[in-house]
Amino acid sequence: MKPMVESSGLVADVYSAKCPTRQVLDHIAGKWTILVIDALLEGTMRYTELSRRIEGVSQKMLTQTLRSLEADGFITRTLHPTIPPRVDYSLTDLGRSLAEPITALRRWTEAHINEIERARAQISMPR
Numbered sequence: 001m002k003p004m005v006e007s008s009g010l011v012a013d014v015y016s017a018k019c020p021t022r023q024v025l026d027h028i029a030g031k032w033t034i035l036v037i038d039a040l041l042e043g044t045m046r047y048t049e050l051s052r053r054i055e056g057v058s059q060k061m062l063t064q065t066l067r068s069l070e071a072d073g074f075i076t077r078t079l080h081p082t083i084p085p086r087v088d089y090s091l092t093d094l095g096r097s098l099a100e101p102i103t104a105l106r107r108w109t110e111a112h113i114n115e116i117e118r119a120r121a122q123i124s125m126p127r
Contacts, residue, residue: 027072028098032057032065037095037102040075044090074098 014021027033032054039045039053051062066089069075074095080086 024072027068030065032061033069034102034105036062036065036069037074037091037098038106040089040091040095041099041103044088046086046088050089069095 011019012021013019014025016022035054035057036050039050045053047062047066050066051057051059054062057065066075066077070077073092075089076092078088078090080088
């Protein structure tokens, strides 16, 4: 595939180590990123709601993921001046634009997990 030339003049080529698209793809393809975005498709959530919704994510990894998603413009972080302070996370338009591919990936994984598990079991079996 040919690299894409953006209106800014940037040549977007994810296969090039120097292209910023590589870093963004790394963020989007991350396990926790996919789960956070998919969870936020349900609506605005607080940190603790996300933590409960995404079983197994550590506080450190959830915090890093949220910061990265905010820096890339996929989510917004809204601090409400209450006591105690309340912070809400929600998807931006850019973040919502990932809904279709992420939902498709999740559904594909759920639909094919039995086949994948069978293939894994065959590899694990002694020959």
